[in-house]
Amino acid sequence: MRLELKDVRHVYAPGTPFEVEALRGVSLAIEPGEVLGIVGGTGSGKSTLVQHMNLLLVPTSGEVLADGVDARSLEKRELRRKVGLVFQFPESALFAPTVEEDVAFAPRQLALGEEEVRERVRESLRALRIWDLAARSPFALSGGEKRRAAIAGVLAMRPEVLILDEPTAGLDPAAREELLALIVNLRQAGISVVLVSHDLDEVAEVADRVCALHEGGVRALGTPAEVFYGEPAQAPATVRVASLLKESKPEIGDPVRFEETLAALKALPGV
Amino acid sequence: MENPGEGTRPGGSLAVSCERASFSYPGSERPALSEVSLELRRGEYVGVVGPNGGGKSTLVRLLNGLLRPDSGRVRVSGRDPVTEPFEVRKHLGVLFQNPENGLVAPFVEDDVAFGLENLGIPREEMQGKVAGAIRAVGLEGYERREPSTLSGGEKQRVALAGLLAVEPQILLLDEPTSMLDAAGRREVLERLEALRAGKTILHVTHHLEELAGADRILVLNEGDLVADETPERLFSDAALLRENRLVLPVVPRLALELGLPGMLRTPEGLAGAIIKRTQSGTRTG
């Protein structure tokens, strides 16, 4: 699915003393099968933005289009099935007596047959590698396991676009790497992933394109190299190293990922 | 009833010591901490790393008396935190992971004063200490703010101020930045850096780069203390890092792969080292 936001504005609490314009005309598109990274500091509007993608929030003005059709005209449940949203610290929404039951919640809301529900639960648990935890209580799991259970719950809807808001927050480095590997797998399976993250290094590793937000507006949108080299002071460590060397060693190019940066550095004469 | 206890000597005395301390959570199959022995001297800055579930948080809670060891001995400035928790907590403060759940009062000022109130400090003395602590964390002007309106970094700084007001000699930091975003982490780490002098610090974290300035780093894995190294040695030991699921951040990793010292933390440092090497034309290390 191609998800497009056209000039989306969002004003919280309009007409009250607490009025604040969180989004100021944001336009971007999520192409099928890509990983789009969304970066920006606190207050940039990242979380507000992604809640428009499944219409949990409705734009004050502007449009949200799913495959060219106004998302508001679609049945809410259908839209939310196709565009899955995983909040930050999603484990705070686990509620069922077993992991299996919890993951089954979303497919059941879609009124699928029991057999279909079970199949999807199996699929999701396997994808997140928590199949052996199916009968456990979600409240008895470790932090990383809970995180995976929560993501499995959304994945069970078989969304075409999966939005992850700070999915690695609070995880140890090993769990983090597993999650990034999952994102790559999802993309390979044809699912678009929107990765909202304050960790530029992880965005650098997996994103096909990057959207940088600043105070509710799009500061930059393009390939990771375009966005990050455009503003090296707010870039992942790899880009910062490379751009410091560019002046004296322009042959270094525009590497973004770890491996390509390492290769570029090794290729420098004398290193 | 002073009990200087074993293991304390004036000047360079032991701030913290564990002797074969073990602890298992009720109902769990394996111990959270297994015969761990360690010592922290006054003024040392020691890091603690290791995979989740390895015992790091358990260690913190044994040191401040929230948990009692199943066997072995724990001493803080010569005192047993289980039998003398109040005394220990006068000199030992803990900064916890969750910025939200450590703040108890509806206003910043009152929360910072909470520890002082508990210790029965007279009101006249409290004003100065509270103001000083708020200043030390850079939150002047925030006195009447409500915790729910603060950012993660600000909340942790309030929590830190609350600890500093009591003027502890020992600080335990239990993953204080893991729930914060990049800006919040920077805020909190800057303040910790500035306030380290003269204190004994035990810093539990997943972010190895936060421990570059540490005197030593302890590695806890599955309840065992598996290593006690300087940052230089730990950062360059690829096998040790891998075995304990420790990941160096990007810059040190690049440095190591290029045969440069793993202690290079900043992009500027790495870029500088690379330029120097290309100029000298020889490979070192």
Next chain:
Amino acid sequence: MTTRSLGQFYPVSSPVHALDPRAKILATAVFVAGLFLIGSTAGLLFVAAALVALVALSRIPAGTFLRLLRPVLFIVALTILFQVLFSREGVTLLEWGFFEVRSGGLRQGFFLALRILLLVSSAGLLTATTAPVALADGIEDLLSPMKRVRFPAHEVAMMMTIALRFIPTLGEEAEKVKGAQAARGADFSEGGPLRRARSLVPVLVPLTVGAFRRADDLAEAMESRGYRGGEGRTRYRELRFRKRDALALGVTLLVLLVGILL
């Protein structure tokens, strides 16, 4: 995102805000009791005028204050309606089938409605002019004589302070959990009352579990900071009963007395 103030506290500086919370709590308690001793509408109107003057003195904008009364408007309207439709006193003013609108009903409805409004307004004025921390301190102080009969005054005050501290946090958490479940296809507005109640389970369970977890974390943090109950504890905030507090209490009593006599 927004910097909403806690509950109804309106942080502005005024002579009313500066009063000792104990004086305000006592005055409100006396006021509420006294309201039920006033028998005439004229008395209530006099007291109402005094309250209006007090609200003006407190520098709380009229709009904000009236918004505090919104939750009771329904009850007030219901009271008036009930009196108007069913009272059999006084002169008949209107007839409509079975229902008669009599002057007695109007008068009684107005009286009762005014009393309800005054009750809510006095409580509202208290919370609007007194910071929650000060309120808790004031209550703890007033209740402390009861410590002699083993009443846990300190613990009650501590519970209140903590509850006040976490209300906005829990509110945000509830919003977030609702959003997360909605993103999984939950719909909280479909079906009859039973169905809707059941649809809240995926929100209430995590909130409850989360609240217990918070409580655990908070207890650890409090203990780690040396908390061991009220024994030997000093207080950061000072409560000083001054002449103007006694004056405020005196004026309240006077106003009530006049109201009762009218």
